[in-house]
Amino acid sequence: MKDRLMTSTLMISHLTKTFEGVKALTDVSLSVASGERVALLGHNGAGKSTLMKVILGLISADHGEVSVCGAAPGNAAAREHVAYLPENAAFHPALTGLEQITYYMRLRNEAASGAMDLLDRVGLAHAAKRRIGTYSKGMRQRVGLAQALIGHPRLLVLDEPTSGLDPVSRRDFYALLDGLAADGAAILLSSHALTEVEARTDKLLILSGGKMVAEGSLPELRREAALPVSMQLHAINGYDTDIMKAFPAAIRANGVLQLACSQDEKLATLARISKLHSKLADVEVIPPSLEDIYSHFSRRDGQ
């Protein structure tokens, strides 16, 4: 078990891809180990989909090396073990959900009798015998998810899997991923919003303008970004000016005094604030949001 966790299912080093002069990926390196959930973040056009298509062998890279389950991307051996959920997954509108999943199962040499169970796992059993043409976007996304679960993929590559899902389905989706990762699958998923990824991934990668600008767990990224902490001081009536005198940098907005300080100064600032406790009604400490951290990294290098 320990051994399997150590080996990387997906390894990418120094990957570069250019489309007619547009640099979609520049010197990207990453690895995803068995049982690991990795989220790839980046704005639209950051290169997430391109990176995934290279991993699947749908497009070829200009430079760099990619190894998928020990094989070259797109190679028959790699395709045996890799499941893909494309961005905006599309299916033939004339097929029913059940027929579509049955087809995919037969392509993977799996007994088609399990198709209904699979649809049930993604909450589509009730619509299994309806044409996909009548499905909503969220339902099509679930068909895409169901086909990615066929067999026992060793690597799942999921391009914006939670777009089109409501918050409850999103939670179910992450629960599903937990199960897959616990069984040893390596998971790479992308998103253009950090808030969609939740804290249930093991590692975050931030792509910006085709470059990898940050890599690590959420606490690590939070530390590395070192974004200022914001504080809101609610003064007791009449004491506003006293507090403004003590903190000349504070800004008054909506009847509240706003103050920002770096992570290192946080405790010292709080100590100074507590000396004014008789003049204060309340104090709120607001840590940088996930979205702030994400913007910090994705803006740093990419233009």
Added chain:
Amino acid sequence: MIARIFATASSELHIARRNRWVLIAVLLMVVFSVVLSAAGSAPTGALGADRLSVVVASLTSLSVYLVPLVALLMSFDAVAGEVERGTLPLLLTYPVARWEVLAGKLVAHTAILVVAIAAGYGAAAVLTMFADSAATSGLASLWRLTWTSVLLGATFLGIGYALSSLARRVSGAAGLAIGLWLGLVVLYDLGLLAAVVADNGGGFTTKVFPLALLANPADAFRLFNLTASQAAQAAAGVGGAAYAVPLWQSLLSVAVWPLISLGLAAMAFRRVEP
């Protein structure tokens, strides 16, 4: 491999059934065959041929137009449709070879063609034999027409897949398919006839013309059936040249064309970037 081809074929059959292609193909073949057998079997006896052979000659002329048309209508969407719907990238990440995908589509579309052809010719045969019980002697030519029609259909399915891969857009593929159909089964013959008339029995008529007929799968199909059933005199126009070309040559063209067109289709599909 076989399992994956049949998986694709069964999925394609579901789609064709829902899109009414099965119904359309069968109806087209039955309606035209029945009309022809009713109209075409009137002037009999004088030619010394049985009624069914005469009907087969008319069915041959009909099938030259209709079978390629039905085949192209079923196939032009095969690759371009997947590209346009965005279903191709996902399919290509499955452990299935591209040629297996095409083979699966071919199995499904050929099965539909077989059903349509059998229904059309079968209806014509039943009607004819009902009117003339001696017509059973024409069954051999009807059988020959049936299997060559399936080969002709397979040829045009392959051409349709190739065009669909080259066009990458459904509208473009449809335009190419209609253009090719017009070119190969209508304009080609008109051009040849014009050249033969202008040549007035010269070198073109004796040397180039037979080769030109063999090079076109639709003409080779007509040539083979007319030569083989010795009913050439019942047909007019290009069919009159049937005696000039030995039977084995037209048979070879009819048999080899499906391989060529399907090979081209596989090559064109391999070059499609998802």
